[in-house]
Amino acid sequence: MASDTMIPVETTTPRNTTLGKVRTHPTQNEGLIFEKSSPGKRAVRLAPLDVPEVDAEALLGDAFRVDAAPLPEVSEIEIIRHFTRLSTWNYAIDLGMYPLGSCTMKYNPRVNEFVARLEGIAEAHPYQPESLAQGSLEVVRELEQCLIEITGMDAITLQPAAGAHGEFTGILLVRAYHESRGNARRKVIVPDSAHGTNPATAAICGYEVQNLKSNSLGMVDVAELERIVDEDTAALMLTNPSTIGVFESEIHKIAEVLHAKGALLYMDGANMNALVGKARPGDFGVDVMHLNLHKTFSTPHGGGGPGSGPVACKAILEPFLPTPVLARRSDGMLGWNHDRPQSVGRVRAFYGNYGMFVRALAYILANGPDGLRQTTEDAVLNANYIRSSLEDLYELPYTTASMHEVVFSDRRQAARGVKTGDIAKRIIDYGFHPFTVSFPMIVSGALMIEPTESESKEELDLFIDAMRAIAHEAEKTPELVKNAPHSTRVSRLDEATAARKPILRWRPTAG
Amino acid sequence: MRYLPKSPAERAVMLERIGVRTADELFHVIPEEYRLKRDLKIPRQMGESEIIEYFRNAAAQNGSGYASFLGAGCYRHYRPVVIDSIVQRGEFLTSYTPYQAEITQGTLQAIFEFQTMICELTGMDVANASMYDGSTGASEAVLMAARITGRSHSVVAATVHPEYREVMATASQHRGLPSTTVGYDAETGRVNLDLLQAAITDDTACVLVQSPNFFGVVEDIPAIAAIAHAKGALLIVSIAEAVSLGVVRPPVEADIVSLEAQSFGVAMSYGGPFCGVIATKEKFIRQMPGRLAGQTQDADGNRGFVLTLATREQHIRREKATSNICTNQALVALMATVFLTVYGKDGLREVAVQNLAKAEFARTTLTAQSGAEALFGASPRFNEFVLVTEEPVAVMQARLLEQKILGGVDLSRWYPELGHATLWCATELNTRAQMEAAATTLAAREAVEA
Numbered sequence: 001m002a003s004d005t006m007i008p009v010e011t012t013t014p015r016n017t018t019l020g021k022v023r024t025h026p027t028q029n030e031g032l033i034f035e036k037s038s039p040g041k042r043a044v045r046l047a048p049l050d051v052p053e054v055d056a057e058a059l060l061g062d063a064f065r066v067d068a069a070p071l072p073e074v075s076e077i078e079i080i081r082h083f084t085r086l087s088t089w090n091y092a093i094d095l096g097m098y099p100l101g102s103c104t105m106k107y108n109p110r111v112n113e114f115v116a117r118l119e120g121i122a123e124a125h126p127y128q129p130e131s132l133a134q135g136s137l138e139v140v141r142e143l144e145q146c147l148i149e150i151t152g153m154d155a156i157t158l159q160p161a162a163g164a165h166g167e168f169t170g171i172l173l174v175r176a177y178h179e180s181r182g183n184a185r186r187k188v189i190v191p192d193s194a195h196g197t198n199p200a201t202a203a204i205c206g207y208e209v210q211n212l213k214s215n216s217l218g219m220v221d222v223a224e225l226e227r228i229v230d231e232d233t234a235a236l237m238l239t240n241p242s243t244i245g246v247f248e249s250e251i252h253k254i255a256e257v258l259h260a261k262g263a264l265l266y267m268d269g270a271n272m273n274a275l276v277g278k279a280r281p282g283d284f285g286v287d288v289m290h291l292n293l294h295k296t297f298s299t300p301h302g303g304g305g306p307g308s309g310p311v312a313c314k315a316i317l318e319p320f321l322p323t324p325v326l327a328r329r330s331d332g333m334l335g336w337n338h339d340r341p342q343s344v345g346r347v348r349a350f351y352g353n354y355g356m357f358v359r360a361l362a363y364i365l366a367n368g369p370d371g372l373r374q375t376t377e378d379a380v381l382n383a384n385y386i387r388s389s390l391e392d393l394y395e396l397p398y399t400t401a402s403m404h405e406v407v408f409s410d411r412r413q414a415a416r417g418v419k420t421g422d423i424a425k426r427i428i429d430y431g432f433h434p435f436t437v438s439f440p441m442i443v444s445g446a447l448m449i450e451p452t453e454s455e456s457k458e459e460l461d462l463f464i465d466a467m468r469a470i471a472h473e474a475e476k477t478p479e480l481v482k483n484a485p486h487s488t489r490v491s492r493l494d495e496a497t498a499a500r501k502p503i504l505r506w507r508p509t510a511g
Numbered sequence: 512m513r514y515l516p517k518s519p520a521e522r523a524v525m526l527e528r529i530g531v532r533t534a535d536e537l538f539h540v541i542p543e544e545y546r547l548k549r550d551l552k553i554p555r556q557m558g559e560s561e562i563i564e565y566f567r568n569a570a571a572q573n574g575s576g577y578a579s580f581l582g583a584g585c586y587r588h589y590r591p592v593v594i595d596s597i598v599q600r601g602e603f604l605t606s607y608t609p610y611q612a613e614i615t616q617g618t619l620q621a622i623f624e625f626q627t628m629i630c631e632l633t634g635m636d637v638a639n640a641s642m643y644d645g646s647t648g649a650s651e652a653v654l655m656a657a658r659i660t661g662r663s664h665s666v667v668a669a670t671v672h673p674e675y676r677e678v679m680a681t682a683s684q685h686r687g688l689p690s691t692t693v694g695y696d697a698e699t700g701r702v703n704l705d706l707l708q709a710a711i712t713d714d715t716a717c718v719l720v721q722s723p724n725f726f727g728v729v730e731d732i733p734a735i736a737a738i739a740h741a742k743g744a745l746l747i748v749s750i751a752e753a754v755s756l757g758v759v760r761p762p763v764e765a766d767i768v769s770l771e772a773q774s775f776g777v778a779m780s781y782g783g784p785f786c787g788v789i790a791t792k793e794k795f796i797r798q799m800p801g802r803l804a805g806q807t808q809d810a811d812g813n814r815g816f817v818l819t820l821a822t823r824e825q826h827i828r829r830e831k832a833t834s835n836i837c838t839n840q841a842l843v844a845l846m847a848t849v850f851l852t853v854y855g856k857d858g859l860r861e862v863a864v865q866n867l868a869k870a871e872f873a874r875t876t877l878t879a880q881s882g883a884e885a886l887f888g889a890s891p892r893f894n895e896f897v898l899v900t901e902e903p904v905a906v907m908q909a910r911l912l913e914q915k916i917l918g919g920v921d922l923s924r925w926y927p928e929l930g931h932a933t934l935w936c937a938t939e940l941n942t943r944a945q946m947e948a949a950a951t952t953l954a955a956r957e958a959v960e961a
Contacts, residue, residue: 033624033852044591044858049865050943051872056758056864059871063729063891065760069631071856079593079852083845086617087602094601100610107514108605111559116780117595120570125581126782127920128573129912135572136781146553161643161783162838175685200835206685209830247540277551278538284545294838298514302598302842303618304608304640304802306784322681345681349584349646349674350782358566365565368556371512377534378515378522384537385525401540424611434611456516457525488613490809495612498807498819502796504637505627506806 020469021096021462022431024487030085034506037072043079070508089489090303091433097459101405101436101448102195102243104273104295106379109366112298112359121358126350130335136354137334140326143361150372151269151289152282153312157321159352163270166290166309167201167237169322172344173288173313174235174264175205176320180342185234185263191220193244193440198237198268207234214442218244218398222253229261239268240281243440243448244398245383245405247274255285264288272296273452274380274404277373288313293353297360308356322347378453379404382460386449389464393471397443404452410445418474418481420445425492426473426484430466512556578945579917580873582895582936583725584645584672584751585782586774588862589940591853594776594846603845608802608838612817618841619816622804625788625848632756632851633770634763635790639801641844642836645771646678648787649719649749651800651834652769653679655789656717656745657688658798658833659766664714665690666744668702670724672751673925679719700728700887700897704738711742721749722762725925726934727870727895728887729759736764753847754938755893757854757863767791776850777843786843796820800834865939866894873937873946874898880954886932895936897922897929902956904931914952916945 057064074082091098098105116122124136144156160166171188178185188202191212199209210228215221219242229236236258241247248254255265267281267289273296275281281289293299293308313321323343324336336351367375380403387396387406394408410420424434424447436448451460473481485491517525522534531537538546557565579587598604602617609615609622622640629638642648653665665683667676669692676692683690691710696703702720711718718739722730732748739746745766750756753774762768773785791799797820805819854862874896878885882901897919900907904921911918919933926932937946 032620032627034627037855042855042858043593043853044855044862046858046861046865046939049868051868051946054864054868054871056867059867060729060759060891062731062733063760065756065758068856068860069628069756069761071628071631071851071854071859073855073857074852076593076853079849080596082852083597083603083621083849084600086620087597087600088617089615089620090602090606090617091611091614092602093605098605098607100607103607105605105607109514111562113599113604115563115566117778118566118570120573120575121566122778122780123587124573124781125579125587125779125917126585127581127583128577128579128917129908132574132577132912132917133781135569138572139566139569142554149552161647162836164835164838165643165647168835172681172685196829196832197835199830200832203830203832204682204686204835206687249540249542252542252545277547279541279545279547283547284542300604300842301607302840303603303606303615303621303845304841305838306643306840306843307838308784323677345684346674346677347647347681348678348783349644349672352782353784354781355778355784362562362566365554365557365562366514366559367512369550369553371515371556372551372553374512374515377537378517380537381522381525381529381534384529384531388529401537403537403540425613428611428614433614437610453515457521459516485613489616490613490813490815491811493612493809493815493817494807495817495819498805498817499822502637502803502819503806504623504796504803504819505630506623 020430020466027088027489028085030082032506033072033074033082036074036078039073041073041075043074043076096431097451097455097463098433099435099449099451100433101450102270104450104452105301106298106452107454108298108300109363112362115362116355116358130333134334137326139358139361141334143357146364147291147310147312150276151312152280154315155318155321156310156312158310158357159322159348160309160311161348161353162305162307163290163292163309164197164201165347166311167197167268168204169311169347170266170288170290171201171205173317173320174266176344177317178234186232188234189228189236191238193218193242193442194237194239195268195270202237217400218246218442219248220254222250222257225254226257229257229263231261233261233263235264235266237266237268239270241271241274241403244407245402246398246400247403251284270295271404274376276376277369278376288317293356293360298363299356299359306353306356308353320344375453382451382453382455385460386451386464390467393468405448405450407443408447409443410447413474414445416474416478418478420447422481422484423447423470426470426481427466428485429487432463432466577915577917580919580935580937581917583920583934585779586752586936586938587779587940588754588774588938590776590778593853594849597849598842598845603842609818612815616815619804621845621848623806623816625844626804628848628851629770629788629790632761633768633790634761635768636793637796638788638790639799639803641839641841642787642789642801643840644783644785644787645749645751645769646675648769648789649675650679650682652747652767652789653683653717653719655767655798655800656747659795660716660745662714662716663688664712664716666707666710666715666718667692668720669693670695670702670726671719671721671749672725675749699890700726701730701890702735704734708738711739711744715742715744717745717747719747719749721751723752723755723893726887726897727892729891729893732762733764752893754863754866757859758867759893772847775847777846784840784843786840786847798833800836802839862939869937869939869941870894870896873935876946876950877953880950882956883953894938895934898933898935899929900931902931904933911949911952914948916949916952
């Protein structure tokens with residue numbers, strides 16, 4: 001049971017004291033790598049040239065580079081220390097709970113990294129003959145089949161490089177489908193709770209964005225949807241569960257309303273971690289959707305990428321998938337089929353972020369059907385446990401049942417001048433990465449918390465203790481929260497100056 | 512279920528707190544008819560040893576021990592061991608986009624260093640934190656040029672990677688952005704400057720060339736820039752082989768450079784993940800897509816870094832954003848940063864010169880055989896060249912494969928006018944023995960025929 005008494009709420013700087021899960025310890029200072037550079041130091045020795053030397057200047061003529069780029073000159077130990085020191089300034093899943101809502105910061109299994117680096121996998125060239133790439137292609141095939149089964153769809157492309165790229169691909173499919181029926185249609189409907197990528201995507205595919213206001217439960221207002229869907233509607237882009245972590249229980253009606261007017265249902269699969277093994281979008285009326293392998297399927301977030309955004313669709317959209325598509329030939333060999341006259345075209349060079357396919361498949365194999373189902377149940381269990389443990393102190397703007405994430409509002413704390421962003425900064429002092437701040441926009445001062453399945457009860461309890469302690473701090477010592485964090489290497493950074501007078505690269509100081 | 516950190520007893524305590532009997536009850540908000548009541552039809556749960564065995568088998572099916580002369584947008588360079596040591600640190604691997612600057616200074620400073628190195632290499636003023644890859648980066652660069660100039664038309668050299676051109680066509684098809692492809696000079700393999708001049712109109716936003724181009728030939732950037740700029744169009748230079756920047760003059764006349772950084776220490780991995788990056792002149796910063804790290808100070812005057820200029824992005828601007836891109840390739844950009852730090856100023860020059868020497872020797876050796884000649888011989892090149900053979904490509908490739916040699920990429924799919932043409936690449940990792948073996952195999956054709 002989380003206790004409110006075990007946290008010393010008066011502590012400002014927890015130096016040498018234990019505050020929940022953390023205690024301060026020194027971190028190394030480290031300048032920019034350029035500031036460590038000194039002419040003549042080096043970290044590389046090439047094998048001697050086994051062919052005759054060439055005169056580069058003579059070969060290249062005017063195209064010869066006279067001045068070498070002033071890259072840093074350092075030794076190997078300095079490189080290791082430099083980047084290791086930088087790494088210690090980061091928070092990461094490997095250090096603790098990272099409840100960044102909508103990002104699904106789950107554990108990244110190490111066997112994934114190991115198999116992605118096997119020589120025959122990591123060193124495969126995209127243009128090596130298909131006869132010498134059957135292993136790589138079998139991995140693609142197996143992952144495609146698993147994802148088709150998990151989503152309940154009929155066909156898939158793994159080519160998109162990330163979620164937003166998948167959205168773009170998915171809406172291209174929608175457009176190609178409508179065009180093939182003689183009319184591309186004019187608008188795409190996007191709920192006001194959607195990720196910003198949704199309207200941006202619709203716009204770059206040449207669609208007008210029509211905003212759909214959520215109802216009082218934070219869900220799609222089906223009556224309003226029915227009113228605005230017409231023969232000009234190409235699709236609805238729906239996140240399900242929604243960005244407030246709620247399953248759209250009228251999903252079947254939503255699909256019916258769209259289909260009755262010939263429009264399609266696009267699902268943003270950002271929150272698929274709430275559904276895997278428990279419900280399949282293909283079964284509840286979704287026509288096309290993307291997945292984020294870096295969310296649901298455990299490929300590492302890596303400080304911002306790489307992602308991977310496969311797009312799964314119903315058979316009606318299959319002819320339009322990006323080229324090439326994987327096909328099994330009559331002789332049993334796998335190969336890429338480029339002859340796809342109705343295709344929307346290619347969305348990325350080669351075949352997508354293949355290294356991420358390997359990791360995602362390794363994750364699926366490590367789980368199996370029972371493991372994936374338990375994973376989803378645990379993700380939803382964790383979110384609801386947090387909700388039950390905090391709803392007396394933080395306001396729930398929507399009391400609808402939560403799935404994999406819970407969204408609170410800062411309304412009570414804001415009355416004391418403490419905003420969601422302040423609470424986020426304060427929880428850093430307690431040893432956690434903050435939740436997602438101020439999103440979705442339909443909630444004023446949102447705290448969007450997605451624990452994922454990767455957290456133990458012990459870690460969740462520490463998080464709950466910390467959030468409860470901060471709620472008390474907001475009452476008793478609001479300045480403590482508003483000036484947080486107090487224990488990090490740097491205090492709050494001046495973002496305004498950074499944007500007004502951008503310094504986006506290092507330059508040597510004169511002299 | 513070795514990734515799940517809860518015992519059945521702990522789950523029971525949590526369910527009790529929530530007030531439900533089973534976890535399944537939490538899913539009752541999903542209408543009953545849509546709940547999956549069976550196991551997914553996917554392979555059963557495997558132990559770690561089985562998973563490794565599965566992928567080892569896949570790797571083995573790929574064939575191994577081949578000498579490869581494949582390039583064409585994906586290059587085999589040596590990857591120093593420290594790259595993977597560093598990027599596998601959990602603090603880099605398992606962190607996310609550095610929204611909370613106070614606890615992501617490591618990622619932010621590394622991005623700032625990456626941006627700086629890209630500027631130094633390309634001769635541009637600013638670079639972003641990375642793009643998905645070179646193909647999507649080039650496509651975003653064209654859209655950026657359209658925003659800057661208020662014009663809609665683009666002129667693209669036929670010697671830009673064919674798959675990059677396909678991606679651009681897909682990306683711009685619904686935005687009212689027409690494009691004209693300009694052919695190459697049959698002698699030089701460079702973009703035909705007369706055709707280029709003729710293709711540019713008053714509505715041309717940009718000229719896009721690749722250098723070294725798809726044939727490995729370095730374009731005459733100053734001449735192309737002069738033609739583009741004379742008509743008010745921007746010049747975008749796409750660079751697919753980044754190591755070339757160690758010895759090839761940077762395209763300083765360009766307005767936008769779109770670089771694929773895979774050559775900087777990124778595994779080929781059957782084509783991805785790679786690392787695109789866009790660099791540009793200072794005056795165009797606010798039209799640049801992608802994340803940017805900027806230097807600033809904290810309240811105590813300490814240097815620190817933040818994501819900045821976010822007002823261009825989708826989470827703020829929604830349908831008016833410069834791009835819908837959300838993620839970047841941060842971990843891959845970190846690989847490139849470590850690579851460039853390891854090689855450094857002199858090392859990058861040395862490895863680039865080695866590539867020149869290897870490709871020159873490969874070209875000379877292969878064309879010493881009768882029935883094989885190199886195209887565009889008088890133009891400056893980096894580490895690739897086009898070989899035209901009397902023998903049909905498929906026949907030649909089959910004979911090379913028997914000797915465990917992967918010959919050049921067949922160009923007929925994209926450039927049928929070149930006949931029996933293949934694109935060969937030789938990097939610092941190709942040995943003299945491999946080149947001589949390839950030449951011997953080519954020559955053996957005569958022995959067979961004679």
